[in-house]
Amino acid sequence: MSLASTLAVTWFAPTPPTAPDAPAVGDTVTVAVNGINGTPSSSIVVLLAITLLSVAPALLLMTTSFTKIFVVLSFTRNALGLQGVPPNQVLAGLALFLSLFIMAPTVSDVNAIGVQPYLDGSLTFSQAVDAGSGPLREFMLSHTREQDLALLTRAAQQENPASPEDVPFTTLAPAFLLSELRSAFIMGFVIFVPFLVIDLVVSASLMSMGMMMLPPVMISLPFKILLFVLVDGWGLVVTSLVGSYVGSG
Numbered sequence: 001m002s003l004a005s006t007l008a009v010t011w012f013a014p015t016p017p018t019a020p021d022a023p024a025v026g027d028t029v030t031v032a033v034n035g036i037n038g039t040p041s042s043s044i045v046v047l048l049a050i051t052l053l054s055v056a057p058a059l060l061l062m063t064t065s066f067t068k069i070f071v072v073l074s075f076t077r078n079a080l081g082l083q084g085v086p087p088n089q090v091l092a093g094l095a096l097f098l099s100l101f102i103m104a105p106t107v108s109d110v111n112a113i114g115v116q117p118y119l120d121g122s123l124t125f126s127q128a129v130d131a132g133s134g135p136l137r138e139f140m141l142s143h144t145r146e147q148d149l150a151l152l153t154r155a156a157q158q159e160n161p162a163s164p165e166d167v168p169f170t171t172l173a174p175a176f177l178l179s180e181l182r183s184a185f186i187m188g189f190v191i192f193v194p195f196l197v198i199d200l201v202v203s204a205s206l207m208s209m210g211m212m213m214l215p216p217v218m219i220s221l222p223f224k225i226l227l228f229v230l231v232d233g234w235g236l237v238v239t240s241l242v243g244s245y246v247g248s249g
């Protein structure tokens with residue numbers, strides 16, 4: 001058999017293409033720039049999550065109760081005369097979880113009003129930010145003094161806002177932080193007073209006995225720890241911190 005006859009035998013005609021199916025009748029899925037049915041794409045969600053994590057420390061300090069709680073806990077440790085017990089990691093962890101406990105209703109409202117509608121595609125990103133910032137602004141305004149708002153408004157040479165809703169966030173955030181620091185220092189002063197009395201009594205007692213070379217801290221520290229334990233000091237401090245938000249909010 002020749003080469004030409006072999007090629008003629010093994011050659012087959014190509015199969016014709018299959019005709020496309022008719023489009024389905026009923027609900028259709030539309031794909032937009034954001035994603036399926038208007039929901040944000042997974043890459044956009046990941047990008048927003050990474051951005052949120054990068055600014056999370058600043059948001060935690062400027063817009064939540066974390067700063068006040070951490071400062072008060074630090075005052076408590078210093079009032080006891082303990083330099084490294086509890087360590088900063090423990091105080092920061094306690095302040096973080098207390099902040100989550102206090103901010104839980106606000107975070108829930110932000111999630112229900114802003115985050116979930118954006119993930120469902122019913123709100124755009126700008127609309128979700130405007131809606132979700134409402135509960136957070138309400139929390140911050142309820143714990144911000146008018147004097148601090150007026151101070152920063154005058155410092156920026158701005159006109160007085162007609163209503164709380166007109167206060168810009170750039171003014172509200174530092175005013176809220178100033179109010180939180182003022183409240184934390186007041187609570188710290190109240191915590192310091194009983195321990196200062198113990199230090200004065202111990203110092204006067206050592207002076208009267210002529211034991212001037214003995215450091216008063218060595219004698220007063222066990223009494224301060226004993227007093228703190230007997231009155232359930234950590235419980236009182238935490239109760240006061242939570243009550244300062246729940247009672248006024």
